[in-house]
Amino acid sequence: MPERKPRKDATRNRAAVLAAADDLYARCASPEDVTMADVAAAAGVGKGTLFRAFGDRNGLIRAxxxxxxxxxxxxxxxxxxxxxxxxxxxxxxxxxxxxxxxxxxxxxxxxxxxxxxxxxxxxxxxxxxxxxxxxxxxxxxxxxxxxxxxxxxxxxxxxxxxxxxxxxxxxxxxxxxxxxxxxxxxxxxxxxxxxxx
Amino acid sequence: MPERKPRKDATRNRAAVLAAADDLYARCASPEDVTMADVAAAAGVGKGTLFRAFGDRNGLIRAxxxxxxxxxxxxxxxxxxxxxxxxxxxxxxxxxxxxxxxxxxxxxxxxxxxxxxxxxxxxxxxxxxxxxxxxxxxxxxxxxxxxxxxxxxxxxxxxxxxxxxxxxxxxxxxxxxxxxxxxxxxxxxxxxxxxxx
DNA sequence: TTGCGAAGCGGACCCGCGGTCCGTATCTTT
DNA sequence: AAAGATACGGACCGCGGGTCCGCTTCGCAA
The missing domain is CATH 1.10.357 (Tetracycline Repressor; domain 2)
Incomplete structure (x- = not known):
């Protein structure tokens, strides 16, 4: 019953964030100089959206x-x-x-x-x-x-x-x-x- | 030649900081909730003193x-x-x-x-x-x-x-x-x- | 097509932490 | 005792993670 399917923009943004983060992590020298703000910006998304989708930094990395x-x-x-x-x-x-x-x-x-x-x-x-x-x-x-x-x-x-x-x-x-x-x-x-x- | 011996209060403070940090690390659940400010306070010393003596967080831990x-x-x-x-x-x-x-x-x-x-x-x-x-x-x-x-x-x-x-x-x-x-x-x-x- | 609640958006904002700065206090040397 | 060097300390800064909330967008239903 709980399984409500997410809105379209939500899934799109989630994908965008993943792609952007993937890219950033690939380029950067060390993982800790990829900030959440960077990821959000690279994905063309607000920080709120990012944290809503993944909970926190670890959530993103785990995903x-x-x-x-x-x-x-x-x-x-x-x-x-x-x-x-x-x-x-x-x-x-x-x-x-x-x-x-x-x-x-x-x-x-x-x-x-x-x-x-x-x-x-x-x-x-x-x-x-x-x-x-x-x-x-x-x-x-x-x-x-x-x-x-x-x-x-x-x-x-x-x-x-x-x-x-x-x-x-x-x-x-x-x-x-x-x-x-x-x-x-x-x-x-x-x-x-x-x-x- | 470079070996100038440090002032007395400096060595005393250094020792105090080490003791305090040792204690804090022993008590705490996880190392990252021992902050530099905590250590300074516990040692009865200003943050400046602490950083002067050890350079940075890693310096302290290494010491x-x-x-x-x-x-x-x-x-x-x-x-x-x-x-x-x-x-x-x-x-x-x-x-x-x-x-x-x-x-x-x-x-x-x-x-x-x-x-x-x-x-x-x-x-x-x-x-x-x-x-x-x-x-x-x-x-x-x-x-x-x-x-x-x-x-x-x-x-x-x-x-x-x-x-x-x-x-x-x-x-x-x-x-x-x-x-x-x-x-x-x-x-x-x-x-x-x-x-x- | 339109209306309307719910779901989602975004970025201003907050907080805590590592690290710096500099006026003041203390030591040491002559 | 006076002067120079050395150290003190805590106000201050920048940055990064995480939150909040007024506004937008979505999607369902009439």
């Missing part, structure tokens, strides 16, 4: 991120191997992490903005919860593997947006190098299987 | 952190095994990471404040550079181990302050559990030694 992330999310939830379900963990985990890394390489500022937002902790954003749950389930699908919860966190931490930004941006580590490094790291973590002792 | 971290830094640089030099990597790396984890458990808000500061990236703070270099050197001291640079980053990422805060604070994971989880993760990463293939 953007969500939109960008959707294809990847779909691939993981119901796509073909190696990303989709039905792939054995030892193959799927590296694939998912690699995809995540690539995503953050392709959406650096945005990912940075998202993780930097939320009061400083990425761990409250519900999308983190999803990735963590997925990874954890996969890790625990490896026979005899203990400590899946922490391992999932630690693996995700290896693809943190600011780390990616530091390596790819400041240190100029080439994309393929990073992917290879991550892949090897993951292999190490998973490769030992059940530890002796 | 605090540095002070707290010093003992650990010393232990690592020139202490007895297993933290000090001269310990074989496979023993020293877990020890150092465990010490780091414990430090962040004992100084949660402070560590959080530090990593959240610096324009959003912990990777610019020079103390990160030091830990990374140390870890990297140790990792590369393991015969045949490749990708030490990234591995060092990834291991440090597993002890990120906000992750620690999330697990210990929100999720109420007990301290010993966390230490054990980290230890096992580290063992996994290092345990494989040289990978086949």
């Amino acid at each position: 953007l991120y969500q939109a960008r992330l959707e294809p990847l999310g779909n691939s993981v939830e119901a796509g073909p191997p190696p990303l989709g379900p039905g792939t054995p963990p030892l193959e799927r985990i590296p694939a998912v992490l690699d995809a995540l890394l690539c995503f953050k390489l392709d959406n650096r500022r945005l990912a940075l903005a998202l993780e930097g937002a939320g009061g400083g902790s990425p761990y409250l954003a519900e999308h983190y919860e999803r990735w963590h749950a997925l990874l954890r389930a996969m890790v625990e699908g490896i026979p005899g593997f203990m400590g899946g919860d922490f391992t999932a966190h630690a693996l995700l931490a290896a693809t943190r947006a600011d780390l990616v930004e530091h390596l790819a941006g400041q240190e100029r580590v080439p994309r393929e190098q990073l992917r290879a490094d991550l892949a090897e790291f993951v292999r190490r973590v998973l490769g030992a299987g059940v530890l002796p002792g | 605090l952190y540095q002070a707290r971290l010093e003992p650990l830094g010393n232990s690592v640089e020139a202490g007895p095994p297993p933290l000090g030099p001269g310990t074989p990597p496979l023993e020293r790396i877990p020890a150092v990471l465990d010490a780091l984890l414990c430090f962040k458990l004992d100084n949660r808000r402070l560590a959080l404040a530090l990593e959240g500061a610096g324009g959003g990236s912990p990777y610019l703070a020079e103390h990160y550079e030091r830990w990374h270099a140390l870890l990297r050197a140790m990792v590369e001291g393991i015969p045949g181990f490749m990708g030490g640079d990234f591995t060092a980053h990834a291991l440090l990422a597993a002890t990120r302050a906000d992750l620690v805060e999330h697990l210990a604070g929100q999720e109420r994971v007990p301290r010993e559990q966390l230490r054990a989880d980290l230890a096992e993760f580290v063992r996994r990463v290092l345990g494989a030694g040289v990978l086949p293939g």
Whole structure:
């Protein structure tokens, strides 16, 4: 019953804002020098409209991120191997992490903005919860593997947006190098299987 | 020649500010609701004094952190095994990471404040550079181990302050559990030694 | 087509915070 | 004791996120 469909101008403006913000985040050097006023202006919209549509700064960033992330999310939830379900963990985990890394390489500022937002902790954003749950389930699908919860966190931490930004941006580590490094790291973590002792 | 010793009131005020800030950070729920004005007031000092002494917010946080971290830094640089030099990597790396984890458990808000500061990236703070270099050197001291640079980053990422805060604070994971989880993760990463293939 | 309530618009406005400035107070040195 | 250097402190500034409310636009119904 509550579902009233929004007015036409509202949806148009929402789209305009998303587009403008996307653009601004792509251009800017650092996420924090994209101000809400900037976004509103670039979208040809008042600040009131912007805040009405997205609640607050985080809302906007989350909406953007969500939109960008959707294809990847779909691939993981119901796509073909190696990303989709039905792939054995030892193959799927590296694939998912690699995809995540690539995503953050392709959406650096945005990912940075998202993780930097939320009061400083990425761990409250519900999308983190999803990735963590997925990874954890996969890790625990490896026979005899203990400590899946922490391992999932630690693996995700290896693809943190600011780390990616530091390596790819400041240190100029080439994309393929990073992917290879991550892949090897993951292999190490998973490769030992059940530890002796 | 440049070394002019500071005035007495200056050093006294500096100490007062550090003490007050330490206290405030210990009490507060989240680092960002400790304002500079708060610190100044709690120290019984004007804002001008505070900024003169520490430059800016980051300066203050870094100074605090540095002070707290010093003992650990010393232990690592020139202490007895297993933290000090001269310990074989496979023993020293877990020890150092465990010490780091414990430090962040004992100084949660402070560590959080530090990593959240610096324009959003912990990777610019020079103390990160030091830990990374140390870890990297140790990792590369393991015969045949490749990708030490990234591995060092990834291991440090597993002890990120906000992750620690999330697990210990929100999720109420007990301290010993966390230490054990980290230890096992580290063992996994290092345990494989040289990978086949 | 027109009328009319509701939904949405926009930008002036507010507030809190980091950081600066400068007249005044305090220390140190000779 | 006097003078110069150094530090103090809080009024002040600019900026950015978020709110408010009079006005516009939409869309339904007669």
